[in-house]
Amino acid sequence: MSRRATGLGWGILGVLAIVLLWEAYKFLGPAEGVVIGAVEGQTGSGVMILPRTHDRAMPHVWDMLARLFEPTSGGETPPLIATVAIAAVTTLGIAAVGWVLGVIVGGALALVMQRWQLLEWGLLPWIVVSQTVPLIAFAPVINAIGNQIDRGGTTWPQWLSVAVIASYLAFFPVAVGALRGLEAPDRIHVDLMRTYAVGYWSTLRHLRLPAAVPHLLPALRLAAANAVLGVVVAEVSIGMRGGIGRMLIQLAGQGSSDPAAPWGPIFGSIVLGLIAAGSVALIGVGLHRYRRGEATA
Numbered sequence: 010m011s012r013r014a015t016g017l018g019w020g021i022l023g024v025l026a027i028v029l030l031w032e033a034y035k036f037l038g039p040a041e042g043v044v045i046g047a048v049e050g051q052t053g054s055g056v057m058i059l060p061r062t063h064d065r066a067m068p069h070v071w072d073m074l075a076r077l078f079e080p081t082s083g084g085e086t087p088p089l090i091a092t093v094a095i096a097a098v099t100t101l102g103i104a105a106v107g108w109v110l111g112v113i114v115g116g117a118l119a120l121v122m123q124r125w126q127l128l129e130w131g132l133l134p135w136i137v138v139s140q141t142v143p144l145i146a147f148a149p150v151i152n153a154i155g156n157q158i159d160r161g162g163t164t165w166p167q168w169l170s171v172a173v174i175a176s177y178l179a180f181f182p183v184a185v186g187a188l189r190g191l192e193a194p195d196r197i198h199v200d201l202m203r204t205y206a207v208g209y210w211s212t213l214r215h216l217r218l219p220a221a222v223p224h225l226l227p228a229l230r231l232a233a234a235n236a237v238l239g240v241v242v243a244e245v246s247i248g249m250r251g252g253i254g255r256m257l258i259q260l261a262g263q264g265s266s267d268p269a270a271p272w273g274p275i276f277g278s279i280v281l282g283l284i285a286a287g288s289v290a291l292i293g294v295g296l297h298r299y300r301r302g303e304a305t306a
Contacts, residue, residue: 028070035069038062068269073276076269089270093253093277100240100252101281103168107175108236108285112229114176115183122184123191123217124209133188140181144239148174148246167249175239179232186228190221229292233285241278253277 040063047055061067077090086092118136122129155170194216202212244254257274264271 031067031070035062035067042066065265065268068272072269073272076267077273077276081270089273093256093273096251096253096256096274097277097281100237100244100254100278101285103172103252104175104233104236104240104281104285106169106172107239108179108233110172110176111179111181111232111236112183115180115228115232116187118180118184119187119191120213122188129188136181136184139177144174144178144242145246147177148243151177151243152247167247170247171240171243171249171252174243175236178235178239182228182231182235183225186224186231187221190224191217193217193220193224226289226292230286230289233289234282237278237282237285253281 038059040061042057042061043059044055044057064072077093078088080086081089081092118132122132151174152167152170155165155167155173159165191213198216199212202216207215240252241254241257243249244252245258248258249255253274257271257278260267260271260274
């Protein structure tokens with residue numbers, strides 16, 4: 010059995026395990042969950058440590074799947090799966106723009122930090138700290154800046170703000186992975202290049218960049234998944250219409266009467282992340298000769 014088939018088999022088993030765990034907890038768990046510290050007579054007090062298992066909070070997996078093929082909002086509306094697919098195209102397109110921006114910024118930072126160690130000491134801690142900022146708080150700030158630019162006479166569509174937010178999550182793994190890869194060549198090889206008076210750019214092209222490929226490809230896959238996550242969260246945070254994030258908010262508002270519907274865009278987001286990460290694998294096909302010892306992510 011090939012390595013690819015083995016990986017696919019483990020992936021299917023993982024999905025089946027999640028389904029079995031979901032249904033097992035729904036069958037065995039308490040309908041109203043488990044709450045500690047609740048004060049009698051005060052609704053909403055206490056901390057819920059186990060989720061509710063009734064149908065409004067936790068529908069069966071087969072109900073979620075069946076809902077995908079029912080009308081989105083009744084009547085003659087398209088099936089939910091078609092509506093999710095249309096929204097997914099919008100989200101994926103914006104995520105692709107965000108991914109490209111993140112790769113450019115992350116790659117440039119990695120090159121600068123590798124070239125001048127002083128900048129690495131100064132920039133790398135701030136790059137790490139940047140990822141501690143909550144995205145749901147950061148997104149409205151970027152959207153407000155974009156609105157100011159648009160009012161100033163320069164066209165700045167809302168989707169571009171969402172792409173910038175996505176790039177904020179995408180640049181980090183690229184910067185760290187590329188830096189690690191650029192610094193991967195053995196000291197003896199770097200010294201050999203210096204011995205032959207090979208310049209910086211030739212060393213970068215013939216030694217450092219090929220050595221960076223095994224570290225960079227996993228970083229690019231992670232950045233692609235992060236870009237999708239960033240777009241969905243940004244759509245939720247700033248209320249951009251047309252994407253999966255906005256659709257998720259709209260259907261979640263109907264969750265009490267149609268609990269299976271919000272799971273449609275959730276499944277769509279998961280599939281988008283897999284598609285985005287898998288698409289980056291196409292880059293690896295052209296770089297197969299440099300993928301020996303590829304790092305995992």
